[in-house]
Amino acid sequence: MSWQAAVEKTVIGLGYDLVDCERSAGGLLRVYIDKLADQALAGEVISVDDCEKVTRQLQYVLEVENADYQRLEVSSPGLDRPLNKAADYARFTGEQIEITLKLAFQGRKRYSGELQALDAAEGEAAGWRLVFNDGKQDQALDFSLDEVRSAKLVPAIDFKGRKSKPAAGESQDKTNKADGKKAASKKKKQSNAKARQQQDDEESPAAAGKDDKVDGGLDQ
Known part of the structure; x- marks a missing residue:
């Protein structure tokens, strides 16, 4: 049994779908x-x-099969999962x-677009269609798996939620900045008043005597 057949039989036997397997020149499997x-x-993930x-x-x-490899890595295929066999295309019909x-x-x-299945003619393999937009209108590309070099899912990422939150935060941030400016202005007025009061106290005879006591280091 080849190492590919051994891997496929083992993975399927454990109740999983084998997406892909590859061996690098350095012996990494x-x-x-x-x-x-x-x-x-049902929502289950690897x-x-x-x-x-x-x-x-x-x-x-x-x-047991005496397979030649140095290191083994097993992982999920990720969001951009490759499509390698007919079962993959059937599973992800309707996806981008x-x-x-x-x-x-x-x-x-x-090409990038929505995957659709075509009805197979009698005695022929099922065909596939990719519906895409060329910038002007929707077009359809019919193809067979033999014509495909590689295929993968296009991850669906929604940024709308992220945009809405910063917008609200930005509004709140502007309010906070405005309140901060008012508080700073009020604090500045209070500081100026204190400075004037302190200057008046320093110029009075009583304050002069008090300053001499502090400078002399006496603690009474």
Whole structure:
């Protein structure tokens, strides 16, 4: 059994989806796992415990199979999860993806848009469609998996919540600054009044005698 087959059989046997696996020239073996589709739909995500569980089992299996590797890493695929097999495309139909074609179409190889499934003709493999906007209008690109060099999910990040909070904070900050200016102005007036009072006290004969006592270091 090859190391790829051993990895796939082990990961699937433990109840996980094998997203990808690769081995670098330095002997590093990377394995990416994910929850099954129904589990992910229920909100489950890959945890550290999941990775440790798969790592322990793979270490045992790869030793039995006498696989040549130096170090093993097991992790989740991340937000930009790659799509490698038909099951991946079926699972993420309706999501935003990015594909790179093997051959350029209309002068470009990379496209980004919504993934849609096409009805398969009798005796043919299912086809796929990418709906994208060229800056003017929506267009559709029909393709088969054989035409794709690589594909991955496009992470959906919403910045609206972040923008709304700073706006409110900015308004509050302006109010605080205005209040701060008023307080500083009031404090400045009080300081000037104290300074004038202190100057008057220093110029009086009683204050002069008091200053001499302090300078002399006497404590009565």
